Amino acid sequence: MRARRLRAGLRGWGGVGAMAVVCALAALLALLLPAARSHHDGGTGGRGAARGGQARAGEECADPEKQTLSPSGADGPTIEAIRNREGGKRKLVVGVDQNSYRWGYRDPNGGTSGKLEGFDIDLVHRIAEDILGDPDAVQFKAIPTDQRIPAIRQGRVDMVVRTMTISCDRLRDVAFSAPYFRTGQQVLAPKSSPVTGYDDTLAGKRVCTAEGSTANAVLTAARKANELPASTDISTTVPNQLDCLVRLQLGRVDAVVTDGALAASQAAQDPTVELKGEPFTTDFYGVAMHRDADDLVRRVNRILVDYHEDTANGWQRSYGRWLSATLGRDPAASKPPTPLYLREN
Template identity: 40%
Template sequence: MKTRMRVLLLGAVALLAAACGSTPDAAPFRLPVENRLPVGATVLNAAPNQRADQSCDPTASLRPGAQPQPGALPAGSTMAKIVAGGALRVGVDQNQFLFGYRNPATGEIEGFDIDLAHEIARDLFGDPAKIELKPIESANRAKALVDNQVDIVVQNFTPTCARRQDVEFSSVYFETDQRVLVTKTSGIHSAADLGGKKVCGIPNSTTLDAVFALPDSQRPTVIGIQNWLDCLTALQQGEVDAASTDLPLLYGLKIQDPNLEVVGGPMAQDFYAVGIQKQNTDLVRFVNGVLDRVRADGTWQRIYNQRLSVMGPSNGPPAPKYKD
């Protein structure tokens, strides 16, 4: 036993001597480089050009008519069919703090968008709880409507002429602009400092257009990541240098990490509307009637104060724009 221990000790000493430089020509030891980006992350080489089609006014929607009351919905209408199904099926996010996120204390999905969806259920059923929340990835919002997986999408959904080829939109219920999120020690102070950096964003989102539109000297490498929590993790781990999207979403990420800050001026303006199946124009008008109510009776402001007060005082809900 003593002989074996002596051999082991001599071996350990030899290894220590080697590590201390007894073989100066040996290459220094390096840990393998590990890519910690989430599964599915990819380098994006072109803008999605969601705003390229300017053939319509994407923020104009169908004018609401006389608003039917719960229990008196027109027979055969989309609204009556939804009520017959027992719940309003809503496509939402569960990873966007402030707008749609899963509260770890309760397990429930909460946020500004979620509260707004409950208001639509209230006017359909007379009961805001008659709702079925279906988390979907941002890139699949239009597909979820086209495939009839959901009745509506309330998920930071920006209306564009390109998207209107497949789905319809309500009037706009939120207006914001786009900025940049970085760590406080990044040395990045605005979008002008992004040249050669890595920036994460959601594939096919409208906000990527503004990133790709930066001059060549300011153009970053764009990393497409499927949801904002993964983007946040990549930023915290140093796998990307910045994130760029709408201001409320960036504030939602910043609140989760005090080492982050929002920098720079507006890069683009953005709007949110409720996505609806294209053929269901009666539901579009109904939802617009709900939105008119929440603007007028103080509900919108109450929800803002509860969910988004961290962003400072609001300018109130955006005025609706109707095309007929």
């Protein structure tokens, strides 16, 4: 696996004062999240380091990012149902995050009417434009990390575009598009911390992950395989990834494990923390949809082909606008591989 070092010397977002505003806003908006959490699907991601754990989930799924349908522009029952919604309900309903800086978040300087924006949000607008002819024909639903799969399976959303890693375990519950971003799990800790990465320096440390996240699945699998120091405490889990950063700031945990791309954005929010060590997995984000929505999966895959090829207003432009400040100007390491469409039905 080719691991790259994400930049630790990141530009801050106004220091601790601004971060307090972000956290307060996130706490307020969290009250608006759907309260229904009675059903918790076991939709966790698989092990990412060389995707060994994912391969163990089933030999037929050694490369989950390739298990998707070939692109097509044809309409089908799922797309027709979306288009047949009447009046103000004629929108694409999408599960997103609203507090992941530069991915899906509300600008704290935008007031109470601040719109959602970020890399994932740009992609959502592109999908809505293709399917409904209007990039703003979207109903955004903010959902916690641990509610992404239940929201799809229960029909509360048409899709989830929320830094969601494609994994074999999740493919049992939902369908994914081809990858639209490459990342990997990484450790985030205070700059003054003796933690140096995903290694023995985590001994005796309290590590936070989000419920239902790939990071949580990776650490759980590592614990079962005795690949973590026995004294590493991984019991702290939270509904949303930003909650881990808040706990880190409050000193309630010593480190956070999450996708390196998200960790870089969190380090940009708080200049007192930094990425530690190299990414220790290779993961890919995909658009998640209902397993039976074949026409929608094919359509999204076709949209992604166009999105990557559109250098003026597509993937490249969105990366430059939102992510170049935290991940570097060269997007090569973040681009997904040429897609393969190995799922037949």
